[in-house]
Amino acid sequence: MNKKISELEPSTSRKRPRDRESEPELEDDVENSRSLSLEENFTFSDTLMALRMMRAQFPRIEKVSVEPFVLQSQLYSSIKDRTQVDREIESLRRDKVLRMFKLNTGQDDHAIMFTDDYLNQVERVLRRMEEKKQTDLTVFEWFKMYVIQSKLDISIGHQELCSLLSLGGKVKEENISQLINAGLLIRQLIDENMYWFSIPNIGSVLKGLSQGRKELLSFLSRRKYKEMMMATLEKKRLRLSPLDMRFHLRDLIGSGHLKTVQTPSGLIVRVAKD
Incomplete structure (x- = not known):
């Protein structure tokens, strides 16, 4: 300083x-x-x-x-x-009034966000991607409809994630990468088949x-x-x-x-x- x-x-x-x-x-x-x-x-x-x-x-x-x-x-x-x-x-x-998130601060920190605010945050991500003319954003709709609404924990396994997303359509590995790149998921270091839900931006x-x-x-x-x-x-x-x-x-x-x-x-x- x-x-x-x-x-x-x-x-x-x-x-x-x-x-x-x-x-x-x-x-x-x-x-x-x-x-x-x-x-x-x-x-x-x-x-x-x-x-x-x-x-x-x-x-x-x-x-x-x-x-x-x-x-x-x-x-x-x-x-x-x-x-x-x-x-x-x-x-x-x-x-479903609120959601909890494990924060990547190196400490045992957890953030709490009202579900409506979190959904607004997800919408911001979608709007930003649409403004950048990115195509095939269908996985985000699947994520909102099938994952967020049914999985209330702070983490989710790869198999369960794919299973829930598949309720919307055929899931590809690149779809998971889209969610990670958007800041909605973070792959856990100790188990690459597990993800933390995260708050974008x-x-x-x-x-x-x-x-x-x-x-x-x-x-x-x-x-x-x-x-x-x-x-x-x-x-x-x-x-x-x-x-x-x-x-x-x-x-x-x-x-x-x-x-x-x-x-x-x-x-x-x-x-x-x-």
Whole structure:
């Protein structure tokens, strides 16, 4: 880094529009949450409510077309009972409300995206390919219709993938390559016959996620007591990540790298002891 991390600037990130399909009462809650600080909007009792709030607060990222997603670690930061979080995520996943993705960050990271947002992301891929005049995009329709709708896990085997796609027509190896090149599937390194489902266009965001984690931890570690008031820290802007401070704080608190301490003056964010 050319400049010191202590020169982090105030955040100017913009928030994404709210989910317009929410119930009126929920829309009001989501709208109100956007004007609250992280400290005022830090804990939740319901996983779906937390997901909707965090979706609404997802930072707008310039030049990157990616729908809002929430990290599982972020939910852990805001709901004390992790067993409850896992149980409710599983229920929502089976009900096809959301999908989970194993992220290629070198850590055990999982992203959660509402199914409607994920389908919008797939549509963006199709539109981009159509604009490039690419032909024979039929496999993407098969993927949406037969694979996404019936396979809800984070991974799928080659044989099962071909079997589901064949419900639409004759499957060729080049069709699988199309899905991989489009960013919809990632071949697993430990087993080339297995694929992770993935979120297209997320590569640069994941790079920023990793860099932002390091930058924030380094920034706090350089402070005398390795801590800062949450209200002050939230106003800082990271230089190496397109994601905002609120996104990173929730992530690092939920993963145990940072912890919060309640004081008469408010919440303090502190680097967790080794």
